[in-house]
Amino acid sequence: MNWNTYYEIKDSSIVDGLHSFEIRIKSDCDVYRGHFPGHPISPGVCNIGMIRDLTEKVLQKKLRFSSIKQCRLTGMITPINTPELTVLIYIATSEGGCSIKAEIKDSEKSYLELKADAIYF
Amino acid sequence: MLRDIDARELIPQREPILMTQTLYEASGNDARTGFVISQDNMFLEDGHLSEMGVIENMAQSAAATAGINTYINGEKPVLGYIGEIKKCIFHRLPEAGETLTAEVHYISEAAGVVLYNISSHTENGPCAECRMKVFLEK
Numbered sequence: 001m002n003w004n005t006y007y008e009i010k011d012s013s014i015v016d017g018l019h020s021f022e023i024r025i026k027s028d029c030d031v032y033r034g035h036f037p038g039h040p041i042s043p044g045v046c047n048i049g050m051i052r053d054l055t056e057k058v059l060q061k062k063l064r065f066s067s068i069k070q071c072r073l074t075g076m077i078t079p080i081n082t083p084e085l086t087v088l089i090y091i092a093t094s095e096g097g098c099s100i101k102a103e104i105k106d107s108e109k110s111y112l113e114l115k116a117d118a119i120y121f
Numbered sequence: 122m123l124r125d126i127d128a129r130e131l132i133p134q135r136e137p138i139l140m141t142q143t144l145y146e147a148s149g150n151d152a153r154t155g156f157v158i159s160q161d162n163m164f165l166e167d168g169h170l171s172e173m174g175v176i177e178n179m180a181q182s183a184a185a186t187a188g189i190n191t192y193i194n195g196e197k198p199v200l201g202y203i204g205e206i207k208k209c210i211f212h213r214l215p216e217a218g219e220t221l222t223a224e225v226h227y228i229s230e231a232a233g234v235v236l237y238n239i240s241s242h243t244e245n246g247p248c249a250e251c252r253m254k255v256f257l258e259k
Contacts, residue, residue, distance in 0.1 A: 076202070
């Protein structure tokens with residue numbers, strides 16, 4: 001998937017090793033034709049993919065998840081109601097890969113929390 | 122026992138993100154689904170289905186399994202959401218042309234949340250496994 005069609009980065013910063021991205025979910029992404037017809041909801045897997053894409057941008061390396069220890073989806077993200085979001089990512093690198101802890105939130109609530117391991121490829 | 126039901130009868134997802142095609146069979150609260158990975162699948166990366174595609178196949182297979190009772194009652198498919206994914210391990214990412222089979226095993230249900238163990242494989246070996254909570258919109 002070309003993640004540029006799914007979201008765009010508006011701003012980014014790093015404080016004490018925590019990467020923070022202000023992003024916007026694009027409403028014209030092709031995925032909404034099917035998820036769901038006439039009722040756009042951002043797929044959980046696309047938000048997980050967005051976190052991998054942002055981590056790749058930070059590390060300047062291609063990644064593949066080897067495991068997702070836990071991913072809690074606690075709110076519904078839609079390109080209409082919640083397009084502007086903050087993605088927080090903490091990355092611990094090791095030989096051959098990294099561990100990722102991430103959260104997607106806005107000022108109102110948290111939508112997704114992810115703990116995963118990824119490998120470089 | 123139910124056999125060979127079109128997934129579109131069970132879940133509301135459609136192209137380009139319909140990631141399971143057929144519920145091969147269901148017995149009790151368990152089921153097995155099949156999905157041929159097409160060359161134009163939106164989750165393909167360098168010829169392989171990405172981790173996100175593999176997860177979505179398992180999620181839609183679980184939602185289809187959860188949708189069987191709705192189908193039996195002759196009602197339209199309801200939206201099923203992933204609530205939580207745990208202990209998801211990727212063994213191998215399948216390639217376009219392979220047939221992805223997902224085995225969905227019911228664990229428990231409480232307050233409209235159904236817990237499943239799911240594993241997937243193709244003719245070339247195991248792909249992934251995870252535990253997933255599915256919320257059904259009533």
